[in-house]
Amino acid sequence: MALSPDISALADAALSTEPVTASSGNLAKQTTQNAYFDADIISDIDSEASATASVVSGSVAEAISDRLPTTVTPTHYDIYLHPDIDSGIVTGSVTIDAIINEPTSVITLHAKAITIDKVMLRKSDRQEQQLCTTDAHAIEYTEHMETATIHLRAELPPSNVQIVIDFTNRLSESMYGMYRSKYKDRGGRWASMIVTQFQAKCARMAFPCWDEPAIKAEFSLAITVPASHTALSNMPVQRTTPGTTAAKSTPGLSRESNTCDKGTLKTVYFARSPRMSTYLLAIVSGELDFVEGVSMSGPLRANGKHSPVACRVYTAAADVDKVQFSLDTTLRVLERLVDMFGVAYPLPKLDLVAVPELEAGGMENWGLVLFRTVRLFITKRTSLWIRQKAVYVIVHELSHQWFGNLVTMAWWDDLWLNEGFATWIGIHITDQMYPEWKRWCHFAIEDRQAALSADSLRSSHAIQVAIKGTADIDQVFDSITYYKGCALIRMLSAHLGIDAFMAGVRHYLAAHQYDTATTQDLWLALESASGEQVSAMMHSWTTQVGYPMIAVDIDFDAGFMLLRQNRYLHSGDCSPEEDCVVWWVPLALASSTTGTQPANVKNKTMQSREARMPVPGGSAAAWVKLNCSNIGLYRVCYSPGALVRLAAAITRSELGAVDVIGILNDTVALVVSGYMRTSVLLDMIDTFQAASEHIVWQIIGSFLERMYLTWAEQDEPARLQICELSRSLFGPKAVSLGWISRAGDGPLDARLRAVSIPKAGWAGHPAVVEQACCLFSEFYAQPKAKWFEHDFTSTVFEIAVRSGPPANYRCVRDMYEHSERWRLSEDHRMAALCAMACSTDKTQILGTLEYVLTDSVLPQDMHIVFGCMATSDHCSKHVLWRWFCQNYQRVVDRLGDCSTLLGHVVSTVIGDYATEHMAALIERWFADKPTAAFDRTLPQSLEFIRVRAAWYTRDQSDVRQWFEKRSRPGAMPWPGSLAEGAAAAMATAMAMSKASEAGESSCCK
Incomplete structure (x- = not known):
């Protein structure tokens, strides 16, 4: 569009050439020693990406607002980038078509660690003459805002302009912005690929832009890369030219580089994108191979059928045989999503790329979706759990192509x-x-x-x-x-x-x-x-x-129940001021007379503090279950008789797996919070001896491990008793089921085997430990033989290191470093690394911690190793904490700008303590550290520590008495004990409600 006549009068005065004092100096020259950046959780979370942020103190973080002014907004970016992989220097230019919405004398946009060399402002019609140019003296950088402000010599009226910026930056040293990721090229040599990670606010590290999700624009991109590379972006390749380019998008601002021989380079131009947010722009360049297929998910044709969309999965050439399952999954998923959303896939192609170094499990860049290699490398040797997570993460990221990319949160x-x-x-x-x-x-x-x-x-x-x-x-x-x-x-x-x-x-x-x-x-x-x-x-x-927590008092004879909702706190001491919300709660009621089939569930809702309603099936009901199928987001505290009846129903396998999960998880939470005594749950565990549902045993095993980590530091006899209880529960099942599937096994046998063997091994069951060490030795000596099922690889490795001879530690490290010899899948290679963290030898523990800081371990895997170490043995986490305090800056330096990963590391290192002493010590240690990058996760971790400390303090005598009773000759669980404990739970819940009504402090101890 042509500019308004008013702007022509400003042709000689559009940009200031007077020096402007920068508030922070040139960002590219700023020290980064005190800058940390956020990133999966998730987890694997599959968990997805986050972005970088300079660390500021908590008070500053609360005070600032990094939203850009709306005086100028972009409509199109024409970007040229030339990253030099060897030197790490990136030269670039960007032409931004923008609208000046209101009169302004400054243009502010995001730029982080970028040196702006030249700026030119001109009319939006490229055929018209330029208005004027300027050098970098008119640029003011604001570091904590991550912005650059262009100061104009005169005010510009509302109009359409082009902002042409010539800039230089560097490839990021973290997994944010534009960075290098190591991989093996076609010749088997280590090489670097170019990767981008722009979510949530890292596009500003690659080029100057308006880096906010609501400020959408169209993008055209050209990039100069080595001639042997395959270059990918959101849109298909439009054309490729040999050698470097003089940045056609920015006439007058030649960016041709002299650092490389033109004959070894090429410039790749990509088609123009639809409107999208900056965080979804993506680039990958490396020596890649692919598998491809076609999905009938594009725009509708005249015949009413969807047009084809080309789908490819890219990876380093040596690994191309590992991604066929991921391609097949992509084709199936894409068509399902089109059917569910009723909107055709919006882009002409879809590429998935396996990236060795990626901060999150996956990143949903529009048309160019990135994954960690473990999420795309699926072979016959891959464990079932990793296969399941791979399918989930692919669906998760592809659904973002509509929900997040096509429509984005403001x-x-x-x-x-x-x-x-x-x-x-x-x-x-x-x-x-x-x-x-x-x-x-x-x-x-x-x-x-x-x-x-x-x-x-x-x-x-x-x-x-x-x-x-x-x-x-x-x-x-x-x-x-x-x-x-x-x-x-x-x-x-x-x-x-x-x-x-x-x-x-x-x-x-x-x-x-x-x-x-x-x-x-x-x-x-x-x-x-x-x-x-x-x-x-x-x-x-x-x-x-x-x-909320719903307290349920049931009169089975009368066929009625009284419900009351109050906010649930893990600490068990919710005050009246904290308990002021009344939630809309879908109850989903079922009983023994109605069953739990969805068609028979009573879909009532609760929208008041208290409610009275009939029991489904009336007085004939033997048990009542709230939150059937575990769909509502709340916990249920049952009355004494109701809990005893549900426990019996679980033992008789009358409830589905999801409902069993809900009952047991709620009971565990209520025990830790003080609404029930620990002996109540221990009694339930004893009554479940005959239960065959693997879900029951998975939750029991996890609870006993949590209890062990809480009691271990302060109560040696109880620590040994908890291990003995675990051995007695899981050992016989593990020995009976064996390590290999048998012809007569049903699906429940396989799942129960997968739960029992790891739990028995963790508890030190002699037969399980001996067998695991034997299997490990045979596998190490003869890797081509199939000595055990792939799903037990992690278990075998970990038991062999924790309980086997010291030499096993060196063996798993050998497996990690030379995984090809043992034909380890990507997830089993990680299992070898995690097994190193399971050693109980202090010298080996410290050796693993030092090893994590080397190039042999990717920064993205650091917190995983720490997590295994913190939970493997009750002593290991103390060695980890002392080492962490002494090497904190080395950890920060190793993570680079990835402050979300730093947050994961911090929560992992401290998260399994259970004493007030450690909570206070950790709090003091971090008092003088910059914590803005994890100022949410640190308080949460400290709160968890104090919750567990209170649990031990409150129930230590209760647990001691339970074990004493259990050790008596002929002692067996008795229903009266369970009912007595459940009665205490109901009394606690009701006391909380009454205290809330009376305006008193509710402390349920």
Whole structure:
């Protein structure tokens, strides 16, 4: 568009040439020693990406706001980049078509660690004459805002302009911005590929831009790379020219480099993208090979059928035989998503790339989706669990192509719109494709519990979280955003019905495509499709911290029950001021007379503090279950008789796996919080001796491990007794089931075997330990033989190091470093690394910690090793903590700018302590450290430590008495004990409610 006539008069005065004093100096020359940057959780979270942020003190982080002014907004970027892989220097130019929305004398945009060499402002019509140019003296950098401000000599009126910027930066030393990732080239030599990671705010590290999700624009890209490389971006390659380029997009600003021979280089031009956010732009360049297929998921043709979309999975050439499963999964998933969303895949191609070094498990860049290698390398030797996670992560990232990329949250306070929904649909579609995997059971055991645990802390945050400052953006990529968000979507979709829910989602996508949206926009679309008042139902769930506990007092003779909701805190001491929210709660009632089939469940809701309602099936019901299928996001505290009846029903296998998970996980949480005594749960465990459901044993094993880590430091006799209890429970099952599947085994046998052997080995069962060490020795000596099933690789490795001869430590390190000899899959190579962390020898522990800081271990894997070490043995975490304190700066330097990874490391190192002494010591140690990068995770970890410390203090005598009774000759569990303990639980819950009503402090001890 032509500029308005007014701007012509400013042709000689558009940009200032007077020096401007920069507030922080040239960003490219700033020291980075005190800068840390945020990044999966997730976890593997599959967990996804976050972004960089300079560390500032907590008070500064709260005070600043890094939103850009809206006086100028971009519509199109024409970018040229020339990264020199050897030197790390990047030269580049960008022409930005922009709209001046209101008169201004400055243009402020994001630029981090970038040197702006020249700026030219001109009319938007490229055929017109330039208005004027300027040098770098008119640029003011603001480091904590990560911005560059161009000072104009005169005010510009509203108009259309082109901003042409010539700049230099460096390839990032972290896994953010544009960086190098090591891989083996076609000749088997180590080489570097170029990779970008721009979420959440790292595009500003690669080129000057408006780096906020709502400021969408179109992108054209050209990049100069080695001639042997395959260059990829969001859009297809348009053309390729040999040698370097003089940056056609920026006439007058030649950026031709003299650092390389033109004959070894090429410049690749990519097609223009649709409107999208800067964090979704992506580049990969390396010696890559691929497998390809076609998905019928493109725009509809005249015949009503979808047009083809080319799909490829890229990886280093040596690994191309490992990604066929991932391609097949992609083709299946893409067509399912098109059918669910009712919108064709928006781009002409879809590429997936296996990246050796990636901060998160996957990143959803539009049309160029990146994954850690372990998520795409799936072979016959890959364990079932890793295969399951691979399918889930592929679905999760591909769903973002619509929900997040086509329609993007307006700001990071609505990040849960992207991640909560993608987590839900990732599990939903995986469960449809592979129902035998029971993915919702896994979600209930792990992910849902992670969300409930984090959200039961005072240091938690609401799903729609206020972003306080730069570092805060990165920290909301957590279990609340992903897993609480997923749980709420699941709860709402179940209440509305999947058909009505997806109809609302389709309306939402159609109404906001190529634009941004908010949580309220989704609620309005769902209200239109369902006729329900979704906004009112969900308001407290998304805007308030926490969730309720429903106390249930059941009169089975009368056939009625009294329900009361109060906020649940892990500390068990919720005050009246903290208990002011009344949630909309879907109850999903079932009983022995109705059964738990969805068609028979009573879908009642609770919208008041207290409610009285009939028992489903009346007085004939033998048991009652709330939150059937475990879909509601709350905990249930049952009355004494109700809990005893449910325990009996679990033993008789009358409840489905998901319902068993809900009962047991709630009971565990209530025990740790003080609403029940620990002996109540220990009695339940004894009554479950005959239970065959593997889910029961998985939760029991995890509880005993948690109890061991809590009691071990302070109570030597109890520590030994907990191990003995674990051996007595899991050892006989492990020995009976054996290590190899047998012809007569049913599916439950395989799952129970997969639970029993690792738990028995952890507890030191002699037969299991001896067999694992024997299998390990045979495998190490003869790697081509199949000595055990692939799902037991991690178990065999860890037991062999923890309980076997010292030489096994050197053996697993050998396996990690030379995995080809043992034909280890990517996940089993990681198992070898983690096994090194399971040694109980202090010299070997310290050796592993030093090894983690070498180039042999990727920074993205550091916290995984620390996690194995902290939980492997009750003494190891003390060695880890002392080493961490002495080597903190080395850890920070090794992680580079990845402060989210630093947050993971911190929470992993300290997270398994259980004494007030350690909480205070950790608090003091971090007092003078810059913690803005993990100022959410640190308080949460400290709160968890204090919760466990209070648990031990409160129940140490109760546990001691339980073990004394159990050790008496002929002692067996008795129902009266369970009922007595459950009665105490109900009394506790009701006392809390009464104290809340009376305005008194509710301390349930």
